[in-house]
Amino acid sequence: MTVPPSVAEAAAQGRVDRRTLRRRTGLMRLREAIPDSVFTSAGFVVPLLLLFAWSVVTALGLVKPLFLPSPLSVIEEAWRQVSTGILFQDAAISTYRIVVGWLAATVVAVPIGIMMGNFRLFEGALEPLISTARYMPVVALIPLSVLWAGIGDEQKILILFLGTFFQMTLMVMDNVKNIDMNLIRAGQTLGFSNAEILWRIILPAALPGIWDTFRITIGWTWTYLLVAELVAAQSGLGRRIMDAQRYLATDTIIFGTLFIGLLGLVTDLLFKHFGRKLFRWAADR
Amino acid sequence: MSPKVSIDAVGKVFGTGAKEYLAIDRIDLMIGTNEFVSIVGTSGCGKSTLLNMVGGLTEPTFGDIRIDGQPVAGPGRDRGFVFQGYSLFEWLTVEGNIRFALEKTALSKPEKTELVREFIQSVGLAGFEDAYPRQLSGGMRQRVAIARALVYKPSLLLMDEPFGALDAQTRGMMQELLLKVWDEHKVTVLFVTHDVEEAIFLADRVVVLASRPGRLKRIVPVSLGRPRHFDVVTSPEFSDLKRQILADIREETLKVMALDGA
Numbered sequence: 155m156t157v158p159p160s161v162a163e164a165a166a167q168g169r170v171d172r173r174t175l176r177r178r179t180g181l182m183r184l185r186e187a188i189p190d191s192v193f194t195s196a197g198f199v200v201p202l203l204l205l206f207a208w209s210v211v212t213a214l215g216l217v218k219p220l221f222l223p224s225p226l227s228v229i230e231e232a233w234r235q236v237s238t239g240i241l242f243q244d245a246a247i248s249t250y251r252i253v254v255g256w257l258a259a260t261v262v263a264v265p266i267g268i269m270m271g272n273f274r275l276f277e278g279a280l281e282p283l284i285s286t287a288r289y290m291p292v293v294a295l296i297p298l299s300v301l302w303a304g305i306g307d308e309q310k311i312l313i314l315f316l317g318t319f320f321q322m323t324l325m326v327m328d329n330v331k332n333i334d335m336n337l338i339r340a341g342q343t344l345g346f347s348n349a350e351i352l353w354r355i356i357l358p359a360a361l362p363g364i365w366d367t368f369r370i371t372i373g374w375t376w377t378y379l380l381v382a383e384l385v386a387a388q389s390g391l392g393r394r395i396m397d398a399q400r401y402l403a404t405d406t407i408i409f410g411t412l413f414i415g416l417l418g419l420v421t422d423l424l425f426k427h428f429g430r431k432l433f434r435w436a437a438d439r
Numbered sequence: 440m441s442p443k444v445s446i447d448a449v450g451k452v453f454g455t456g457a458k459e460y461l462a463i464d465r466i467d468l469m470i471g472t473n474e475f476v477s478i479v480g481t482s483g484c485g486k487s488t489l490l491n492m493v494g495g496l497t498e499p500t501f502g503d504i505r506i507d508g509q510p511v512a513g514p515g516r517d518r519g520f521v522f523q524g525y526s527l528f529e530w531l532t533v534e535g536n537i538r539f540a541l542e543k544t545a546l547s548k549p550e551k552t553e554l555v556r557e558f559i560q561s562v563g564l565a566g567f568e569d570a571y572p573r574q575l576s577g578g579m580r581q582r583v584a585i586a587r588a589l590v591y592k593p594s595l596l597l598m599d600e601p602f603g604a605l606d607a608q609t610r611g612m613m614q615e616l617l618l619k620v621w622d623e624h625k626v627t628v629l630f631v632t633h634d635v636e637e638a639i640f641l642a643d644r645v646v647v648l649a650s651r652p653g654r655l656k657r658i659v660p661v662s663l664g665r666p667r668h669f670d671v672v673t674s675p676e677f678s679d680l681k682r683q684i685l686a687d688i689r690e691e692t693l694k695v696m697a698l699d700g701a
Contacts, residue, residue, distance in 0.1 A: 336526035339496055342513075343520040344591075345543040358530045435530045435571045 223405040228412075231405040240394075245417070248379055248391040251307060255314025255382070256375045260368065263319050267326025272356065277327065288320035293381050305386035317378035322371045329363035330356060362429070362436040369425035376418040391417075441508055443595065443627045444470040444493060449502030451488055451653075462488055464652035465502065472594075475621060475628045477638035478646045479684065481691045485653025486631045487599050493629060494520055494597045506595060516543065519588030519626075523600040525580040527572040533559065533583050534568040540587045558586040561620060578609040585617065589624055596621075598630045602637065611669060614640055618667060635684050636672060639663075645680070647687045650695050656687055 164170040181188050205225060211217055212224035219227070235241035269276040295316055303309040337359055341351040383392030391414055398406035451463040463485040470476050478486045491497045493504055495514040504511045506518070514520075528536050534555055541551045559565055562582040572580055581601055588596060602610045614637060621628055632638050638645045642661055649656040659680060663671055671677055 334524055334526055336522040336524050337528065339522065340520065340526050340528075340587075342496060343494060343516075343518065343588075344540050345514070345516045355528065358528070361530075433530075435573065 220402060220404060223408065227405045228409050231403075231409045232413075235409070240389075241413070244389055244391045244394050245413075247389050248383070249417070251310045251314060251382060251390070252372070252375050252379065254307075255311040256318055256372050258311065259315050259318040259322055259371070259375075263322040264326055264364070267323045268330050268352075268357075268360075270323070270327040271330025271360075272352065281324075281327075284320050284323055288324065290316075290320075292317045292378060293384075296381070296385055300385060309385070310382040310387065310390075313382040314375050314378050317381065318371050318375050321374065322367060325367040325371070326364055329367055330360045332363060333359040362433045365425070365429045365433065369422060369429065372421050372425065373418055376414060376421065379414060442469040443472045443474070443507065444468075444629070445503075445505045445508075446470075446489075446493070447503045447505070449489075449492065449499045449504055451485065451492065451497075452500040461652040463499075464654050466648075466653065466655050468646065468655065468658075470627060470629065473625055473627055474644070475630065475642045476644050476646060477630045477632060477642035478648060479632060479635055479638045479688065480648030480653070480656075481650045481688060481695055482633065483695070484648040484650040484691070486648055489648075489653065490597050490599050490629060490631050493595075494518055496520075516591055517593050518595045518597055519591070519593040521581070521584045521588045521596070521598045521601040523603050525572065525577065525584065525604070527580055527583055527587075529572050532569050532571055533564055533575070536572070536583050537586050537590050540590050544591055554590055558590045561623060562586045562616065576609070577605050578613055581605065581613060582616065585620065589620065589626070592624075594626055596626045596628045598628065600632050601630075603632070603634075610634075610637070615669060617641065618665075622666070635681055635688065639677060639680050639684070640667060640669075640672060645684060647684055650691045651698055656691065657684075659684060 161170060161172075165172050178186075180186075181192065208222070209225050212219070212222060232241075235244075266276075266280065270280055271277070292313060296313065299309050299312045299316070303312045333356060337355050338351055341355045346354065379390070380392040380395060383390040384396060387393040391410055395407050395410040398404075398410065446466055446468040448465045448467060449463065450461065450465050452459060453462045454460055466489060478489065480486050488497065492499050493506075493511065495511045495518070528539060531539060537555045537558055538551060541554065544551075546554070559568060562585055564579065564582055564586070567575065567579065572583065575583070584601070602613050605613060617628075618641065628641075630638070630641055635645075639659075639661055645659040645661060647656045647659065648654065661680060663674070663676060
């Protein structure tokens with residue numbers, strides 16, 4: 155692999171004059187690159203502008219605090235929850251439910267999705283059912299889930315499971331289907347059995363895709379948290395928000411919502427980070 | 440001498456019920472030991488299907504295919520396969536990809552290491568042992584695929600448009616590399632392509648298939664000497680062969696277009 159001549163070298167030899175280099179600039183050219191620094195700071199500017207607008211609107215008293223509390227009172231609420239420790243209790247119990255619900259969905263969805271992606275019989279048998287089930291409103295299943303699983307953690311986990319499982323199965327099926335058929339053929343010509351091809355070729359080839367499915371679906375599990383903690387929950391981040399609604403504590407609602415969003419983002423980043431470490435061989439990750 | 444591959448009245452039916460159609464209709468073909476045979480034809484003439492049947496990846500609906508006198512029953516390690524896409528195991532290095540092909544052999548670990556090294560050398564990839572496929576260019580990836588298909592010493596190499604995705608310059612280099620490897624390792628090659636020039640340049644015989652259904656149209660012996668240099672493509676002899684085969688394919692293309700009502 156060759157190294158192209160560097161501009162510095164060419165400039166030193168007097169073949170290129172840096173001052174006369176034409177560099178096209180402008181931030182609004184179709185699909186053209188912009189400096190990294192501009193790209194990154196743009197992502198901070200928009201939230202800061204929103205925060206600023208929020209502060210101005212509440213400071214000038216344009217909206218009643220009941221409808222929109224000031225950023226300061228949201229921060230005070232955050233401090234109250236941190237100092238009394240209830241934030242950590244809530245976060246711990248909610249994270250536990252998310253992790254168990256999502257893991258339960260994963261443990262079932264991955265093998266089924268793999269079978270569906272590899273054998274037309276399984277796809278034919280299960281795809282219509284699962285495609286229908288994934289449009290079921292999970293909220294509507296709350297009464298049944300209480301009947302089946304009681305009012306303890308099991309019921310919350312069941313709701314999270316139902317919200318995640320069907321989508322995940324179909325996505326894993328697609329991940330498996332998307333691998334190059336010639337990889338399987340190569341395995342066959344090299345004398346590997348079906349089981350070996352499944353374990354040693356199909357699975358590693360599909361794994362980066364499946365990992366992405368994990369990342370996306372655990373994000374969805376976070377969004378189902380409120381639904382899961384809607385009924386008969388004593389604690390949890392979702393429960394806190396539902397309780398706050400009763401007392402019109404809008405600062406608690408806003409803080410709770412932002413905090414769930416933050417935890418969702420952290421989960422997403424963790425998956426991205428480990429995905430990059432695990433699948434160095436895969437392109438553009 | 441008995442043929443390396445004998446294809447005897449072989450046909451293939453695809454689909455069932457109302458969608459059933461005859462893709463290949465009674466092809467007879469004998470291929471000799473260490474012969475290099477190219478198969479050309481319009482797209483959809485069944486040339487890849489024929490190759491897959493010899494490879495044991497799909498079964499003929501009727502007729503017999505024998506390799507060294509033995510009927511083909513599924514894929515086997517007497518045959519190596521190189522596919523059109525870059526069908527490498529992306530999670531393994533160059534070395535790992537080639538070594539993977541030796542896993543089902545009874546060789547000892549040092550023997551495997553030695554073989555892998557030999558074949559990396561042979562396809563000109565020394566120094567890239569630890570690279571991952573995504574770090575390689577298209578031509579280099581196909582070199583890995585060729586090494587992987589040959590390292591376990593199959594006697595028959597099946598190639599399905601292996602250079603189809605490469606640019607013209609790389610393709611030329613790969614053709615010369617393939618001829619070198621073929622000469623070094625003494626294998627029989629069955630090479631499917633839609634590039635007539637490539638087919639002639641490489642082969643001892645060019646098999647032209649007719650379309651709808653796939654049928655043998657003509658077998659063209661290529662009497663150009665070996666080793667072949669790239670400038671043979673400008674010789675009058677080469678041009679004559681090319682003209683003849685292109686005329687055959689054009690005839691088939693027109694026939695297919697008429698069938699489609701285009």
